[in-house]
Amino acid sequence: MYNAGKIIIGIVIFLALITAPFWYNFGKASTPPKLEIGTQEKQCVESKAFMQSSHMVLLDQWRDEVLRVGKRIYVNSAGKQYNMSLQNTCTKCHSSKTKFCDRCHTYLNVAPNCWDCHIAPKEQEKQAGRSDK
Amino acid sequence: MDETRRNFLKIAGLSVLGFGAKPVVDAVAGTGEPKFEKDPQALNGKRWAMVVNQKKCLNAKEGCKDCVLACNSAHNIPDFPNPKDEIKWIWQVKYENAFPGQENPYIDEYVKKSLKGLPFMVLCNHCDNPPCVRVCPVQATFRRPDGIVVMDYHRCIGCRFCMAACPYGARNLNWRDPRPFIKKENPEFPTRSRGVVEKCNFCSERLAVGKMPACVEACKDKALVFGDLEDPNSEVRELLRTQPSIQRKPQLGTRPQVYYIL
Ligand code: SF4
Ligand code: SF4
Numbered sequence: 001m002y003n004a005g006k007i008i009i010g011i012v013i014f015l016a017l018i019t020a021p022f023w024y025n026f027g028k029a030s031t032p033p034k035l036e037i038g039t040q041e042k043q044c045v046e047s048k049a050f051m052q053s054s055h056m057v058l059l060d061q062w063r064d065e066v067l068r069v070g071k072r073i074y075v076n077s078a079g080k081q082y083n084m085s086l087q088n089t090c091t092k093c094h095s096s097k098t099k100f101c102d103r104c105h106t107y108l109n110v111a112p113n114c115w116d117c118h119i120a121p122k123e124q125e126k127q128a129g130r131s132d133k
Numbered sequence: 134m135d136e137t138r139r140n141f142l143k144i145a146g147l148s149v150l151g152f153g154a155k156p157v158v159d160a161v162a163g164t165g166e167p168k169f170e171k172d173p174q175a176l177n178g179k180r181w182a183m184v185v186n187q188k189k190c191l192n193a194k195e196g197c198k199d200c201v202l203a204c205n206s207a208h209n210i211p212d213f214p215n216p217k218d219e220i221k222w223i224w225q226v227k228y229e230n231a232f233p234g235q236e237n238p239y240i241d242e243y244v245k246k247s248l249k250g251l252p253f254m255v256l257c258n259h260c261d262n263p264p265c266v267r268v269c270p271v272q273a274t275f276r277r278p279d280g281i282v283v284m285d286y287h288r289c290i291g292c293r294f295c296m297a298a299c300p301y302g303a304r305n306l307n308w309r310d311p312r313p314f315i316k317k318e319n320p321e322f323p324t325r326s327r328g329v330v331e332k333c334n335f336c337s338e339r340l341a342v343g344k345m346p347a348c349v350e351a352c353k354d355k356a357l358v359f360g361d362l363e364d365p366n367s368e369v370r371e372l373l374r375t376q377p378s379i380q381r382k383p384q385l386g387t388r389p390q391v392y393y394i395l
Contacts, residue, residue: 046167067285070277071169072341081170088321116326117286119209119318 033103039093045076056112059086086114091121098123174343179363180280181335182390183349184372185254189356200254201225203351207336209324211311220305222333223256223348231255231381232393254357256348257282257303257333258381258389265295265304273330280362280390281335291328300385304332335359362390 001007016023044051046058062084065071074082083089094100097120105112171177190197204210204223211220228251236245259282265274266282273288274295296304310327318324322338325331336346344350349357360369369392372378378392 063285063287065169067283067287068275069169070279070337070341071171072175073170073172075168075170077167084169087323113326117323117329119320119324122320 033107035103036096036099037093038095038100041093044093045074045080045082045089059114062086086118095121096123097121172342176340176343176345178279178340178361180361180390181259181340182280182360182362182369182392183256183259183335183346184358184360184369184378184392184394186356186358186372186394187251187253188394189354190254190352191251193354193356197354198225199351199353200348200357203347204333206317207319207322207339207347208334209311209315209319209322211307211314211324212316213309213311213314218308220307220311220331222331223254225252226255227251228253232379234382234384235379253393255301255303255381256391257299257335258301258387258391259333259335261388261390262386264298264300264387268294268298270294277337281337283334283337284330284332286323286325286329286331289329291330293330295330300382300387301389304330306330 051058062074065074066084072084074084076082091097097115101114201221201223205212208222210222213219228248231253259280261280263274263276263282266276269275270292271288271290273285273290274282275285276282291306293306296306307325307327307329311325315324336344336348339346346357346359349359358368358372360367362369362373364370372394373392376394378394380389380392383389
């Protein structure tokens with residue numbers, strides 16, 4: 001092989017560069033964001049584990065039931081009833097979008113477009129932003 | 134060699150089966166299944182419709198816009214400064230624009246003159262044969278079993294086929310983000326986003342909790358009457374039975390369900 005030394009060095013540098021992000025974060029456990037639920041309520045509409053993994057599925061289901069089937073009341077697995085509404089049910093407890101929804105969505109780099117239409121609960125900063133319009 | 138491979142395949146097959154079955158077993162083993170129900174207070178109709186008693190509307194106070202204002206604030210309808218961007222769910226037009234093609238050349242001059250320019254309240258007709266529904270490529274617009282033509286704004290891709298199809302101009306596109314142009318937000322109802330078409334929904338969100346449409350409730354002159362056409366004892370049926378009424382552009386075959394009493 002011609003220029004073996006150079007090629008091997010090149011390969012080593014290439015590998016080092018391409019795996020750099022991995023080495024950079026190696027051993028550091030990334031800290032998941034702290035969420036502020038913003039309510040005294042102990043229990044969400046379903047279990048915490050279910051909500052963490054599947055709230056988006058549940059919300060889609062709610063949307064279709066409300067809009068397409070015309071049913072607006074959700075009876076959860078424990079038999080409790082809720083009005084299926086992001087604006088009128090979820091945000092009554094989760095009263096801070098920035099400290100709850102956004103923190104996790106930003107951390108996971110997902111950008112759901114719920115809030116393009118649904119009105120987020122009023123927070124201090126929000127109000128200031130709106131009043132000068 | 135052959136023997137081990139055979140065993141390997143057997144075990145692999147079994148474990149795939151096992152993992153595949155897990156969600157099924159989980160679902161069956163789960164406790165109470167969540168259910169969806171209707172609000173017991175909801176107003177249920179088989180064919181919702183509206184009768185606009187235009188006689189009463191014309192006798193109302195000068196420049197009355199109560200129904201429009203009630204609708205606008207209930208549904209977070211933006212007020213764009215440029216009339217080309219206008220969003221409207223219920224609005225006023227002149228007689229000759231609302232009911233083109235009603236006249237013949239021999240109509241009495243007096244009748245012709247007295248109708249010309251009269252203001253009429255118009256809105257989506259919640260057609261029985263809605264062209265907007267037929268053209269929507271993503272079923273964002275659909276007709277409910279109770280006759281209300283509604284939109285699922287989550288799905289609308291803003292293609293505006295429905296605007297081209299609707300012969301009543303009942304639909305508007307949000308050319309711009311409507312949020313900054315909403316005077317006072319109703320926190321209980323969503324807004325729309327840019328690139329989405331919107332129109333009157335016969336207040337389906339209010340019917341679902343037992344309330345009459347916002348415009349009907351707001352009209353102090355009782356010029357807007359809402360009810361179930363399939364119910365022979367309803368007020369709308371009574372009005373249509375006892376008084377002559379017209380519809381907008383019935384010749385197009387859309388079977389509009391907003392009736393006008395002159
Ligand atoms: S009036 Fe227009 S938007 Fe309303 S149902 Fe008829 S065609 Fe569709
Ligand atoms: S603009 Fe939206 S509602 Fe209208 S036809 Fe296109 S997708 Fe359907």
